Amino acid sequence: MTFEQLRTFLAVARMGGVRKAAEQLNISQPAVSARVASLESYLGTELFSRVSTGVVLTRKGVLLRDHADQIMAITERIKGDVMAEDSISSLLRLGVAETVAQTWLPDFLTELHRNFPKLNIEVSVDISLNLREMLLDRSLDLTILMGPISDYSTDNLELPPFQLDWYRPVGLEDPDLSVTPVITYNRNSRPHRELTQELRDRYGSTAQIFPTNSLSTGFEMVAAGIGVGILPHVLGGKFIEENRIANFDPGWQPTPLRFTATYIGEPRNELIARAARVAQQVANSHHEAVYG
Structure with missing residues (x-):
């Protein structure tokens, strides 16, 4: 045996x-x-x-x-x-939401390689809904997604939130949200669902939402004057510095995004658990550097 x-x-x-x-x-x-x-x-x-x-x-x-x-x-x-960390040789199938992929993912991969130099890593970037299904189907080992996942088999490590801000085209001084399209996350996401309810409660059925699977595309849509956006604060600075978009305050703010490092905890895999803890450490460091 x-x-x-x-x-x-x-x-x-x-x-x-x-x-x-x-x-x-x-x-x-x-x-x-x-x-x-x-x-x-x-x-x-x-x-x-x-x-x-x-x-x-x-x-x-x-x-x-x-x-x-x-x-x-x-x-x-x-x-x-x-077991010494530098002796671990294995494959880690990592799934990451785009918000993380465009922020602290490179730092996370660098730290993983430093801790586990023999580790092979496959990275998939997708929406959180798909990442959840791939994790529960065991086609991913570790996911960084909008969580947590409520399943008996999963473990969730809470990560720092991502603040969302309002953005407008530089030429649109006072957007009317009852008629101006709001650009945000894809329709199968928590931000889209919460925004839909909030806009309908505040502005009625005339409010419009333009969802996108690409955050970069979302910022470009705002810069092009297509609408305003509810998008991550951490990614908006570059566009503001280039004077392509501007912040504005309609009188209410969206809920920050909650992310988790989630993996199958039963059966437990110590390598994956360690990698999740590294993700948590890197995310905390990134949050501290951005928000102080």
Whole structure:
């Protein structure tokens, strides 16, 4: 009985099938099946029963899962307590929201490489809704997104908020928000939902929202005179210095964006947990540098 057999057994048990377990472990389906078959042969008992939707644990399988969970948890604690960070060689699949990608992501990647020089990192930049689905589907290991994610399997480390500001074209001195389009985050985001409700409550059904998946495009739309914007304070300074946009105050301010470093906490992976803590440290340093 080997660690790889137990790790593979747990993946099949969690994912409910060989195909999804193979995708999570990044190995072939025949390799997954072979490991499970070898484990069953060694133990002399069936661990899974086939059902229409995949596989489920047998009674003996449930007993093994409890023992295997403990073994893997101890293994991860050993890694965390004993293993030197510069000896860790693995792959980290990182998913990041665009707000972070345009601010402190480079500092985070630099710090990760400094702490884990043998670590390979794959970065995906997407909207928080998609990042959430990819994390829960186990196609990402760590996500920096508008959180937290309320799921029993996830751990969330709170990150400093991003302040949102109002921006207007330099030639539009007093925008009328009942008719002037408001440019902001994509429609599947919390800022878009909150803004929709706020505008309707304050200005009625004539208020318009122009959502965008690209923050850079959003600022360019404001600069071009298409509308005003509710966009991150940390990214607006460059456009203001170039005299392409200006701040204004309509009498109310949007809620700051809440971000979390979120990862699958069950089963625990000490490397991912460490990387999340590094993200939290870098985010705190960046927030302090920007806002003091």
